[in-house]
Amino acid sequence: MTQHTFSSLLAGLVVGVLTPFVAAAPALAGKAFVSNERGNTITVLDTETWEVLDEFFGGNRPRGITISPDGTKLYVCASDDNLVRVFDTTTYEELESLPSGPDPELFIIEPSGKRLYIANEDDNLVTVTDTETRTILAEVPVGVEPEGMGMSPDAKWVVNTSETTNMAHFISTEDYKIKHNVLVDQRPRYAQYTADGTRLFVSSEIGGTVSVMDIAEDGTPTLIKKIGFEVPGVLPEWLQPVGVKVTEDGSRVFVALGPANRVAVVDGETLEVLDYIIVGQRVWQLAFTPGEEYLLTTNGNSNDITIIDVASERAIKSVQVGQQPWGVVVTPDS
Amino acid sequence: MKQILAALLAAMIGAVWAGGAVALDVRAAVLRVDYQTLLPISRYDLIPEDLGFAGASVGDSDNATTGSFLGHTYETRTVATDPDGAEAAMRSLLDEGIRLFVVLARSAELASLSDLAARQGALVINAQSPDVALRSDACRANLLHVAPSSYMLADAVAQFAIWKKWDRWFLVSGSNVEDTALADAYRRAARKFGARIVEERVFVDTGGSRRTDSGHVLVQRQLPTFMQGAREHDVVIAADGTDYFGRYLTYHLWTPRPVMGSAGLEPTSFHAAHEAWGATQFQTRFEELTGRYARPEDYNTWLALRVIGEGVTRANTVDPEELRAYALSDAFELAAFKGQKVTFRDWNGQLRQPVLLYDGSITVSVSPQDGFLHQFSPLDTLGLDRPETECTAFN
Numbered sequence: 001m002t003q004h005t006f007s008s009l010l011a012g013l014v015v016g017v018l019t020p021f022v023a024a025a026p027a028l029a030g031k032a033f034v035s036n037e038r039g040n041t042i043t044v045l046d047t048e049t050w051e052v053l054d055e056f057f058g059g060n061r062p063r064g065i066t067i068s069p070d071g072t073k074l075y076v077c078a079s080d081d082n083l084v085r086v087f088d089t090t091t092y093e094e095l096e097s098l099p100s101g102p103d104p105e106l107f108i109i110e111p112s113g114k115r116l117y118i119a120n121e122d123d124n125l126v127t128v129t130d131t132e133t134r135t136i137l138a139e140v141p142v143g144v145e146p147e148g149m150g151m152s153p154d155a156k157w158v159v160n161t162s163e164t165t166n167m168a169h170f171i172s173t174e175d176y177k178i179k180h181n182v183l184v185d186q187r188p189r190y191a192q193y194t195a196d197g198t199r200l201f202v203s204s205e206i207g208g209t210v211s212v213m214d215i216a217e218d219g220t221p222t223l224i225k226k227i228g229f230e231v232p233g234v235l236p237e238w239l240q241p242v243g244v245k246v247t248e249d250g251s252r253v254f255v256a257l258g259p260a261n262r263v264a265v266v267d268g269e270t271l272e273v274l275d276y277i278i279v280g281q282r283v284w285q286l287a288f289t290p291g292e293e294y295l296l297t298t299n300g301n302s303n304d305i306t307i308i309d310v311a312s313e314r315a316i317k318s319v320q321v322g323q324q325p326w327g328v329v330v331t332p333d334s
Numbered sequence: 335m336k337q338i339l340a341a342l343l344a345a346m347i348g349a350v351w352a353g354g355a356v357a358l359d360v361r362a363a364v365l366r367v368d369y370q371t372l373l374p375i376s377r378y379d380l381i382p383e384d385l386g387f388a389g390a391s392v393g394d395s396d397n398a399t400t401g402s403f404l405g406h407t408y409e410t411r412t413v414a415t416d417p418d419g420a421e422a423a424m425r426s427l428l429d430e431g432i433r434l435f436v437v438l439a440r441s442a443e444l445a446s447l448s449d450l451a452a453r454q455g456a457l458v459i460n461a462q463s464p465d466v467a468l469r470s471d472a473c474r475a476n477l478l479h480v481a482p483s484s485y486m487l488a489d490a491v492a493q494f495a496i497w498k499k500w501d502r503w504f505l506v507s508g509s510n511v512e513d514t515a516l517a518d519a520y521r522r523a524a525r526k527f528g529a530r531i532v533e534e535r536v537f538v539d540t541g542g543s544r545r546t547d548s549g550h551v552l553v554q555r556q557l558p559t560f561m562q563g564a565r566e567h568d569v570v571i572a573a574d575g576t577d578y579f580g581r582y583l584t585y586h587l588w589t590p591r592p593v594m595g596s597a598g599l600e601p602t603s604f605h606a607a608h609e610a611w612g613a614t615q616f617q618t619r620f621e622e623l624t625g626r627y628a629r630p631e632d633y634n635t636w637l638a639l640r641v642i643g644e645g646v647t648r649a650n651t652v653d654p655e656e657l658r659a660y661a662l663s664d665a666f667e668l669a670a671f672k673g674q675k676v677t678f679r680d681w682n683g684q685l686r687q688p689v690l691l692y693d694g695s696i697t698v699s700v701s702p703q704d705g706f707l708h709q710f711s712p713l714d715t716l717g718l719d720r721p722e723t724e725c726t727a728f729n
Contacts, residue, residue, distance in 0.1 A: 103618075122618050124399055143403065144396045145615050163612065164640075164669065165400040166647075181403045183647065186669040187612070206669035235712065237674040259673075 036322030101127035150191030161188035389632030393639030441465035473725035486717035490689035490701035492523035512575030557586035604633035
């Protein structure tokens with residue numbers, strides 16, 4: 001604890017002292033924040049040097065992790081505390097918590113930063129929380145074990161996936177009502193729209209597939225394909241898609257494959273799997289650095305993150321973090 | 335309650351049904367046959383009044399939540415009976431029009447209840463009996479098994495022992511019919527995976543004081559001498575299907591060795607400390623709804639109702655024959671907190687599933703073990719494989 005406080009102080013000092021002299025460069029080096037589910041901590045990494053800058057208490061069973069659009073606040077689903085903990089991204093000081101409903105697992109923040117949509121795993125609800133007034137705006141009943149939370153780029157839709165019901169629920173952000181339900185394969189974990197909003201990817205961990213939906217202009221989904229995976233020498237049972245990220249131009253889809261210890265590279269046009277990148281053990285969540293130079297993966301069983309160079313589609317480094325890393329988020333360009 | 339409310343709410347606020355769905359009312363029953371039994375060796379094994387039924391309430395609630403988005407409603411009756419009243423209990427449920435059953439019973443009652451159900455075109459899912467015959471020459475077309483067979487359980491232990499290179503076994507079995515059947519399963523598993531039974535003894539059930547005051551004093555003197563002088567062995571395999579001596583073995587051996595089977599490291603479909611693969615969510619949901627820890631029978635019953643729910647959701651039907659056909663088809667798959675999908679063997683109606691190896695506090699390992707390969711699925715290395723079964727009702 002003393003050590004952490006000291007190093008964060010030091011980080012503060014360094015930034016404080018150096019900033020005036022490097023005004024031409026970006027104000028702050030990028031930071032990646034990793035939630036460690038078992039360690040109850042958040043690990044902070046420098047996205048240039050990949051050094052661990054700090055590790056601080058992140059609440060009990062921290063899983064989902066995101067950042068305010070202006071990069072100043074870090075939001076963490078503290079699942080066993082039944083709330084969202086909020087931290088200052090510079091000082092790591094804990095700010096006032098947000099109500100989340102019970103057992104928050106994963107959430108998504110709208111581009112304005114105002115509303116947070118939270119999946120309550122134990123209670124079959126999606127909770128909508130106002131980050132400014134710190135109040136709950138709505139509770140939306142969804143299927144059993146809600147987890148994945150995706151948002152359309154126009155912020156009109158939130159897609160929640162329910163792991164035991166096996167549906168993607170399309171919730172309108174205008175009236176918080178479900179307008180569409182699409183059955184997908186077993187245990188859907190994650191939902192990701194393309195940047196142009198015309199397509200949605202939903203990963204099914206136990207089904208072993210990624211469902212691809214075309215999204216009409218009015219938001220209506222049509223299931224067009226299920227992407228399967230195959231790696232020689234790896235039992236098909238271990239190819240378990242979880243985290244999904246799509247490049248801004250839509251050309252590449254990256255899919256974390258859990259205990260297969262690989263990230264699949266999918267062609268965004270043809271939807272064919274092009275390659276598999278070997279990463280750490282039990283890879284779940286993914287995050288791009290700004291500009292999509294790097295893709296970070298959380299590897300829950302090897303307690304590290306892998307850094308993938310997006311252009312060359314290669315893993316370049318792995319960095320040890322805390323116990324059982326779950327989620328990762330990177331500060332936006334400032 | 336909260337879940338039921340949430341489901342109701344979802345229906346009320348006009349959740350849009352997924353394409354092509356039609357309104358369906360799913361009526362099922364969980365029928366449990368209660369037997370006269372002696373007290374278990376451990377108080378932890380006392381049978382709760384709501385055994386299985388608690389799992390049913392979670393399964394029903396899960397199905398109802400999913401159903402609320404599809405216009406499907408679920409109602410599951412739970413009925414407990416003694417063996418003599420079992421057929422009457424099922425008849426009365428059949429008279430109510432119920433055609434989907436989950437049965438918790440021993441093999442004799444399970445067989446007769448399945449036959450009774452068959453005459454009305456009803457489907458039965460076995461959530462308890464590990465009896466092998468019902469998966470082989472005595473199989474029934476309308477009987478599916480979510481409970482693992484004793485062969486599957488024994489194979490799960492055997493694979494772990496072989497993986498550890500503990501291939502010299504000292505098999506100790508009880509003298510009751512269930513114990514003998516279990517010993518057969520371990521002998522078969524040893525042959526199948528290349529272990530050697532270097533010594534075999536039967537600990538005869540002569541009745542006894544079990545866990546009465548100072549019973550342990552006697553056990554501490556008797557058991558080691560019974561275990562004395564065995565050939566060199568790596569592991570003790572206990573086959574105690576009636577729970578009268580197995581639990582005493584672990585620390586009352588002559589030669590200190592790990593115990594597996596009915597004591598020490600036990601194979602099971604589920605236990606309340608299992609956390610991997612999202613199971614924590616099942617545990618918390620179960621504990622919140624029922625106020626106790628889940629038993630394998632609860633999990634099995636939950637799973638049986640989820641099989642029905644999954645069939646209704648995907649195949650849009652409540653017809654027992656259509657649900658059975660869907661469950662046995664290639665399209666069927668189900669997530670069951672075991673790290674991979676579970677599916678049915680279409681040659682005898684047995685659910686393929688990983689088996690947990692449990693030491694009384696944690697999941698020590700999960701079989702099938704690495705390296706046990708199979709041309710179709712590693713899960714088929716556990717239990718009766720297609721060429722072995724004598725079941726013809728599924729052809």
